[in-house]
Amino acid sequence: MPEGHKTHWIARRHDQMLRDQVIRVTSPQGRFRSDARNVSGKTLTGVHAAGKHLFYEFEGQRIVHIHLGRYGKYREHKVPPPPPVGQVRLRMIGTQACIDLNGPTTCRVITLETRDEIVSKLGPDPLAGGRKSVAWDSISVSKKPIGALLLDQSVIAGVGNIFRAELLYEIGMDPNKPGNALTKPDFDHMWKVLTRMMKTGLKYGKIITVTASEAGKPISQLADSERFRVYRQPNCPGCDFAIETTDLASRKLYWCPHCQSQARQAF
Numbered sequence: 001m002p003e004g005h006k007t008h009w010i011a012r013r014h015d016q017m018l019r020d021q022v023i024r025v026t027s028p029q030g031r032f033r034s035d036a037r038n039v040s041g042k043t044l045t046g047v048h049a050a051g052k053h054l055f056y057e058f059e060g061q062r063i064v065h066i067h068l069g070r071y072g073k074y075r076e077h078k079v080p081p082p083p084p085v086g087q088v089r090l091r092m093i094g095t096q097a098c099i100d101l102n103g104p105t106t107c108r109v110i111t112l113e114t115r116d117e118i119v120s121k122l123g124p125d126p127l128a129g130g131r132k133s134v135a136w137d138s139i140s141v142s143k144k145p146i147g148a149l150l151l152d153q154s155v156i157a158g159v160g161n162i163f164r165a166e167l168l169y170e171i172g173m174d175p176n177k178p179g180n181a182l183t184k185p186d187f188d189h190m191w192k193v194l195t196r197m198m199k200t201g202l203k204y205g206k207i208i209t210v211t212a213s214e215a216g217k218p219i220s221q222l223a224d225s226e227r228f229r230v231y232r233q234p235n236c237p238g239c240d241f242a243i244e245t246t247d248l249a250s251r252k253l254y255w256c257p258h259c260q261s262q263a264r265q266a267f
């Protein structure tokens with residue numbers, strides 16, 4: 001599932017490709033057809049991301065709301081586009097570029113009020129200038145494990161399973177540590193590392209947590225399997241013990257119990 005860095009990356013890219021153009025909006029698959037008619041032929045005024053949500057704003061205060069979920073996937077074409085491939089829910093055709101979307105969890109036209117309601121339920125988004133004090137207010141009073149709180153979009157918006165694993169590993173934190181057991185310096189450090197990781201993800205369009213010196217080669221030459229320290233990795237880069245997995249908040253968490261034990265959390 002795309003995490004926050006990716007939705008922001010997509011928003012920037014699609015904004016550059018389609019903004020200030022009259023967009024022909026269709027639904028080759030059909031499921032978005034009646035909504036598509038409400039925005040087709042109107043000017044796209046901007047594309048924005050909030051956490052894992054994408055908002056395509058059209059004149060007339062109509063917004064196409066997308067949540068990619070696990071299977072949502074975009075394809076880009078030049079104009080005129082080729083015939084749709086697979087179940088294309090949404091096709092947006094601008095003057096020079098066409099964007100197809102298959103398999104999103106959410107694809108609908110909403111009003112500004114609904115958009116504001118969605119955003120108001122999200123926690124701060126580190127890539128959208130979200131205020132860390134708001135996240136601290138939620139985490140510092142919760143008995144839930146930090147590994148679950150990080151996936152809760154009402155606590156921090158944009159963190160998914162990879163950022164969760166990589167963040168907790170980098171700061172050496174036990175994923176089972178309750179939110180209310182974090183000290184303010186723990187939290188400040190966590191927020192700082194998360195923001196840095198998400199900004200790197202936004203820059204490259206993919207999550208990369210290893211450094212060039214760790215990898216022994218430039219970041220641009222990393223294979224997909226080499227981008228992470230613990231996520232889907234066999235061994236811990238720090239202690240070489242096996243990376244373990246456990247279910248936490250309904251997702252598989254990758255972690256090193258040796259390097260992320262409660263006893264090692266002082267920094």
Ligand SMILES: [Zn+2]
Nearest residue numbers: 236239256259
């Ligand atoms: Zn380790």
